Amino acid sequence: MSPLKKNKILLLCMILNLALLTGCWDNMSIDRRAFVLGLGIDKFIFDEAKDDPSLNNDKTKYRVAFSFPNIAKFAGEQGLSDEPKFVMISSGPTFSNTYKGLGGRLNKSPYFGHIKSIIFGKELLKDKVLFKEVLDTLQRNSDFSRSIPIVAIDGLATEAIQIIPEGNPLVSIYINQLFESNKNETMRFQEKDLGELLQNFQEDKMAMIPKLSIGEKDIKIAGAAIIKDYELKGWLDEQQTRGALWLRKKNQRLEISAPYEDFHVAYHVSNAKSEMKFMNKDNELSCHITIQAEGNLDEFILDRNILNVEEIKKVEEAIEKSIKEEVENSLKTLQEKYQADVVGIGKELERQKPKEWEKVKDHWEEVFETLPISIDVQINIRRIGQSK
Amino acid sequence: MFSKNDKVSVRQVEILLILDLFSVSILSFPRMAVEIANQDAWIAVIGATLLAFIYGYTITSIVKRFPEDTFVEFSSKVLSKSVGIFLSLLFSIKLSITMAMELRIFGELVKQVLLPRTPIEIIMASMLLTCAYLVRKGYECNARLGEILVFIIFIPLIAILLFVLPDTDFSNLKPIFTTPFPRLLKGSYFLSFIYTPIELILLVGPLVNDLKKARRVSFIAITFTGIINVILTIITVSVLGSVGTKQQIWPVMTLMQIIEIPGAFVERQDALMTIFWILIVFSFISTLMYFISFILTRILKAEEHKFLVLPLVPIIYLISLIPDNIVEAFNWIEFLRKYIRILFLLPIPLLLLIVAKIRKLGESIEEK
Numbered sequence: 001m002s003p004l005k006k007n008k009i010l011l012l013c014m015i016l017n018l019a020l021l022t023g024c025w026d027n028m029s030i031d032r033r034a035f036v037l038g039l040g041i042d043k044f045i046f047d048e049a050k051d052d053p054s055l056n057n058d059k060t061k062y063r064v065a066f067s068f069p070n071i072a073k074f075a076g077e078q079g080l081s082d083e084p085k086f087v088m089i090s091s092g093p094t095f096s097n098t099y100k101g102l103g104g105r106l107n108k109s110p111y112f113g114h115i116k117s118i119i120f121g122k123e124l125l126k127d128k129v130l131f132k133e134v135l136d137t138l139q140r141n142s143d144f145s146r147s148i149p150i151v152a153i154d155g156l157a158t159e160a161i162q163i164i165p166e167g168n169p170l171v172s173i174y175i176n177q178l179f180e181s182n183k184n185e186t187m188r189f190q191e192k193d194l195g196e197l198l199q200n201f202q203e204d205k206m207a208m209i210p211k212l213s214i215g216e217k218d219i220k221i222a223g224a225a226i227i228k229d230y231e232l233k234g235w236l237d238e239q240q241t242r243g244a245l246w247l248r249k250k251n252q253r254l255e256i257s258a259p260y261e262d263f264h265v266a267y268h269v270s271n272a273k274s275e276m277k278f279m280n281k282d283n284e285l286s287c288h289i290t291i292q293a294e295g296n297l298d299e300f301i302l303d304r305n306i307l308n309v310e311e312i313k314k315v316e317e318a319i320e321k322s323i324k325e326e327v328e329n330s331l332k333t334l335q336e337k338y339q340a341d342v343v344g345i346g347k348e349l350e351r352q353k354p355k356e357w358e359k360v361k362d363h364w365e366e367v368f369e370t371l372p373i374s375i376d377v378q379i380n381i382r383r384i385g386q387s388k
Numbered sequence: 389m390f391s392k393n394d395k396v397s398v399r400q401v402e403i404l405l406i407l408d409l410f411s412v413s414i415l416s417f418p419r420m421a422v423e424i425a426n427q428d429a430w431i432a433v434i435g436a437t438l439l440a441f442i443y444g445y446t447i448t449s450i451v452k453r454f455p456e457d458t459f460v461e462f463s464s465k466v467l468s469k470s471v472g473i474f475l476s477l478l479f480s481i482k483l484s485i486t487m488a489m490e491l492r493i494f495g496e497l498v499k500q501v502l503l504p505r506t507p508i509e510i511i512m513a514s515m516l517l518t519c520a521y522l523v524r525k526g527y528e529c530n531a532r533l534g535e536i537l538v539f540i541i542f543i544p545l546i547a548i549l550l551f552v553l554p555d556t557d558f559s560n561l562k563p564i565f566t567t568p569f570p571r572l573l574k575g576s577y578f579l580s581f582i583y584t585p586i587e588l589i590l591l592v593g594p595l596v597n598d599l600k601k602a603r604r605v606s607f608i609a610i611t612f613t614g615i616i617n618v619i620l621t622i623i624t625v626s627v628l629g630s631v632g633t634k635q636q637i638w639p640v641m642t643l644m645q646i647i648e649i650p651g652a653f654v655e656r657q658d659a660l661m662t663i664f665w666i667l668i669v670f671s672f673i674s675t676l677m678y679f680i681s682f683i684l685t686r687i688l689k690a691e692e693h694k695f696l697v698l699p700l701v702p703i704i705y706l707i708s709l710i711p712d713n714i715v716e717a718f719n720w721i722e723f724l725r726k727y728i729r730i731l732f733l734l735p736i737p738l739l740l741l742i743v744a745k746i747r748k749l750g751e752s753i754e755e756k
Contacts, residue, residue: 025503025505025506025507025510026502026503026504026505026506139635142500142501142641142645142658145645146642146645146646147645147646195628195646198632199628199629199631199632202629202631202632202635203629203631203632350562350563351559351562351563352562352563354563354566
């Protein structure tokens with residue numbers, strides 16, 4: 001074979017390569033993608049007024065709302081529509097089917113890599129089987145990032161998604177930002193992301209999910225849903241949540257008010273920590289919790305001199321008392337009403353005394369219900385502002 | 389370019405070994421470790437690393453006795469020709485199956501994370517052909533590529549691990565030492581097979597210009613890999629918790645999804661991780677491919693290994709497509725791990741060493 005001929009064949013090969021090997025199965029241009037920003041997942045409950053009668057069967061189990069931003073509007077262009085977002089509601093026999101079923105109704109392909117938050121409806125949380133199915137999908141599909149914030153709502157998630165809050169028309173982003181800006185700044189709720197939620201269920205079979213409430217034009221996250229064994233047991237209000245969070249959160253910063261004489265004093269906690277210790281006296285397990293906090297006094301009584309040690313001591317005691325009551329009240333609710341150890345006492349026991357834990361592991365619920373817990377709060381006032 | 393120049397330096401062997409030890413298992417070994425020892429997984433990994441030193445010691449002892457030979461020649465010399473050939477064939481078959489399974493898992497993962505609509509056959513075939521191209525150029529070329537890749541792989545990897553630190557909760561590692569000792573020992577033995585690629589030193593003899601340092605090199609590679617493996621296990625368990633780690637097929641992948649690189653608008657870091665991981669797999673698969681063709685060359689006493697590379701491609705490709713799904717592929721690997729991997733790590737080198745000492749074969753190099 002002459003070199004010339006060889007070259008020609010080589011050239012032919014190269015051209016063929018170009019012709020045959022270009023393109024890519026997964027190529028997808030960005031404007032053909034619909035970025036799902038929020039999910040609201042509900043159990044399907046047939047509503048005669050609105051729903052297609054054909055859906056009224058045993059197979060349809062989910063009703064899921066997907067919210068898409070109107071990208072053109074955010075880019076400041078004159079888009080075709082004026083809405084800040086579009087919400088599509090789809091129903092289907094499994095959670096995955098609902099979003100695969102969007103295909104016939106959406107002119108783009110949905111993409112879940114950028115979800116900002118997921119809302120679970122109350123009915124879904126009550127249904128053990130469905131909730132487990134949803135969690136499995138969220139864990140199995142790698143599109144769902146493990147850092148998505150999770151909230152629960154005492155109502156319909158599909159409705160919550162459609163609210164247009166004044167601060168930011170996109171509910172899902174709003175929730176995400178609420179989580180971000182309140183990190184360690186509030187005790188109204190505990191931020192939960194998907195990864196933590198899955199971990200809670202894997203390890204303790206129970207979890208707290210922050211509770212979302214919706215108003216006309218705004219939303220609020222406060223309180224928590226108590227979920228035990230993949231089933232909704234009940235709700236904690238703000239006060240109770242705060243008490244429980246004293247034990248769970250680390251270095252939180254928050255405002256506390258405590259009654260002092262006829263007034264209320266305000267105290268700003270800048271750093272707090274809690275410690276658990278376990279005692280075992282003649283086979284009676286008991287738990288002792290120490291909460292330590294330090295911070296500044298923000299409000300005191302006008303014309304009263306606080307610049308002496310006794311006064312400071314008194315104020316500290318008053319604050320300690322109010323915190324103690326709060327925590328005790330929450331623990332009582334958790335122990336007696338729900339028998340749910342969502343504050344991680346069992347886990348702490350396992351870490352400190354594995355042998356003790358082995359004994360009570362199998363009937364921890366009953367043990368927890370009657371576990372004597374003593375609480376000791378130590379408050380330090382570090383700063384008092386600029387007046388006497 | 390330097391096709392006849394098939395001598396590599398000690399440093400290059402070290403780098404290649406490190407790359408090979410970081411094979412496919414890097415993404416899943418924390419799960420195996422946790423399945424064995426729950427939150428004590430890192431202890432099992434340390435145990436496995438110590439066992440790997442024993443393997444390394446045995447293998448380098450036998451290699452040093454026969455500096456110009458590969459496994460094919462010295463096993464023939466020591467245990468008669470027919471046995472040697474048989475063992476070498478077994479060795480090459482084992483390497484082929486390992487390679488096919490690595491390739492399969494590589495394909496599965498890339499399909500899952502990066503290219504969900506691309507047929508797995510295409511992903512695997514393109515990988516194989518790329519490797520074949522590299523392997524035809526010889527071992528020395530492979531080594532030089534390794535020198536470049538090692539920086540591209542490890543600097544980002546270690547940087548990524550630093551970003552995970554804010555998410556760690558080291559109390560997940562408590563309580564320590566709850567696993568019974570025999571179980572830890574058994575677990576260490578099983579885990580020690582993530583260091584299987586040490587056996588490749590058996591074949592490296594005639595390719596290295598300074599074989600005296602072989603033991604030091606293998607020990608350095610094992611130490612480095614061991615340290616990173618232990619750190620990775622600790623981080624994985626402290627981020628995901630021991631129960632969470634068990635539920636993930638590729639826990640390290642999940643770890644990558646959790647991290648948030650500050651200031652970067654990157655949502656799917658796992659895709660980023662896959663890219664570095666592809667480079668690791670690439671170097672590993674090409675090394676395996678080279679050595680399979682190398683064994684065959686030595687058995688056939690051929691001059692060049694080039695002609696044996698391309699016929700390997702369809703064979704490996706077909707083997708890797710036999711399992712129906714990832715579960716079956718894992719079963720294959722499990723089978724390899726249970727019965728076959730240990731053979732070339734400890735019993736066969738030890739047997740060769742003992743027989744060689746009794747028959748006074750080979751040169752015994754003084755320890756330095």
